[in-house]
Amino acid sequence: MLIALHKNARASVLAQRFGITEQTVYKWKKREVFGDRSHTAHRLQTVLTPAQEVIVVHLRRTLMLPLDDLLAVTREFLSPDVSRSGLDRCLRRHGVGSLGALKLVSDIHGHSARGMIKSLIEGRPLHEILDGKGRLRASREALGEALSTEQFSADHRFVAGEIMQHIEQIEQRIQRMDEYLLQGLQAYKPQLNLLQTIPGIDRIGAAMLLVEISTDMTVFGSAERLASWVGICPGNNESAGKRKSGRIRRGNAWVRRLLCEFAQAAARTRCAFKAKFDSLAIRKGYKKSIIALDFHYTPKHASWLNMAEVEISVLSRQCLDRRMGSREFLRDEVDAWQQARNAQRRTIEWKFTRQDADEKLGRHYVS
Structure with missing residues (x-):
């Protein structure tokens, strides 16, 4: 018996009527025609014309646009059907696939780059500007093309000179502030030297x-409480045995920024922090690995704590080698020994080098 079915019939009824699956019913309901479609993959146009490729390569070299931004510009003004993979192949074919390879200078504020910019502002000839190339890896031809003064007018030179003066004034102010800060911390020079023994600081x-x-440090009580005050402790949001978000809380933003800078610098050194960062970055990514390096503790067996043990040993031999009659007499003797010791400015001749500490005690540095 034939069953009359309307267009909004249930998928299960239609599937039973025609002997097909419900997924096929849903797929055919979305179609406007009943004919079979082509089985070949539908690909967007991946080949640009030679003239379009020239424009794309020029935009890449002059504006230094990332691939996604360049794709948006290409689709808007050149070819709306170009694909991302096709544009990437075009850039690689012309040797501009990586933005890092296009950068002639890694640090625009470096000594060589700053000297060439100043020479360009002063209006010197191109060959004199290129003589200040220094140790830059870029060739003279590439630098000459980048420093071409054909479109660098007098107005451009004036604006660039004003910007350069402004940058130098800011750098001089920062230098004066740093000098003033260090001058005010002369009384804490031992603590500063001790902090600089940590990699990255x-x-x-x-x-x-x-x-x-x-x-x-008594106001914090422990290193863990200090880390909690800064706001770099991992969150502990657990309910009914299910762990939820472990994001860090809001703490001292200034100290957290400093610790992140220290962690990024330590991750580029040859110490235990680099090995720890490399192992964490595979599983957690770059940012979470930096926070994980921030949340470290000072170990009990770290080599820099041997300074306290050495001083206690010297105190025992030089001052505490006899019986003290009272607590007040002991305090006076220790204070006198401390003043004499500080006046001598005695240093410790380490036999255990920094490299040996990184190799043998690396597992104690990072939690």
């Missing part, structure tokens, strides 16, 4: 960190 970074957290 330089003199200015140690000074800024010392200003933020001070030298009195």
